[in-house]
Amino acid sequence: MTMPDGRIPHGAREITTGQANRVWYIDGPEPYVLKHYSDPARAANEAEALTLLNRYQTPAPRLLGAAPEARPAWTAQTAVHAEPVPASQLLKALAEPLTTIHRIPGPHVGRLAGARHHHRWRDYLHDRLDTYAAAAPDLVRTAAALHHELDTLDDNIQPRLLHHDLQPGHLVRSHTGKPLLLDWELAAFGDPLSDLARLAVRLGLPDPADTLHLAHQPGPAANRRVHLYWRIHLLADAALSTDPVVRHRGRTQLS
Structure with missing residues (x-):
């Protein structure tokens, strides 16, 4: 798959449910979820949390990419079908x-x-x-x-x-x-x-x-x-x- 770069690809489906962030589902051979954050600190924190959870082999989405310093700050995570x-x-x-x-x-x-x-x-x-x-x-x-x-x-x-x-x-x-x-x-x-x-x-x-x-x-x-x-x-x-x-x-x- 093409590595996420924070941009919203063609065909992305918005699945935003909260007030602070915007979220999209991107279909493909390996579907993923793209999150844009209003607060860069939250992007950095979620990226660190997912990295830690994956290190401990705890069931959680896998982090595919993150840029808390970008505008907007973003993370990309594997999609969870649940x-x-x-x-x-x-x-x-x-x-x-x-x-x-x-x-x-x-x-x-x-x-x-x-x-x-x-x-x-x-x-x-x-x-x-x-x-x-x-x-x-x-x-x-x-x-x-x-x-x-x-x-x-x-x-x-x-x-x-x-x-x-x-x-x-x-x-x-x-x-x-x-x-x-x-x-x-x-x-x-x-x-x-x-x-x-x-x-x-x-x-x-x-x-x-x-x-x-x-x-x-x-x-x-x-x-x-x-x-x-x-x-x-x-x-x-x-x-x-x-x-x-x-x-x-x-x-x-x-x-």
Whole structure:
């Protein structure tokens, strides 16, 4: 096949579903997916995540090319012929892929590429809280309370790979029955419980502890951490989401 160069070839079919990127399916002897990103850091991060997943032989699309420095930034990935797992089956179907990716260790905390690296998980979360407070000054007191609670937690977290955008549509099942996670542009190294908390936000669960059966070591400490991370993810939605419905839901649940 001709190696992708970021340009949209003749006959490409647009399959964009989100707000941040544009995505095309390119047919051929080896079909692939071309993504154009509004944020170059996300392109760099997804390229790094796919490279890591392929290195660990984890089921994931194969990276065919990437140019985060291009305008627009882009990646090309092998096409995955699979069906999305229904939201009603998501909590059960995620067990296998999450066990696999949460075993992959990280050399630092934070995004894999395109963003600042941190030595400690707590430092990364403090930095995120500062970002949310700056974007939504009326939520500064909420952010301050989360800062304070964060300082009371045990920070002995060994960073592991996180998908960090778990939601319906990002988990698919291939024709072999194997579950596969897509869309790795927000991947990070950190506490796997943060993945479960974000999943609870995306599924609209009233209690994030409903995801703890997916945790490697559930227990009282895990319960406390997943609730804290859940509120941090709600604050992220309340402060940064471009979807007014998501932003309103985040503010409502926080209050």
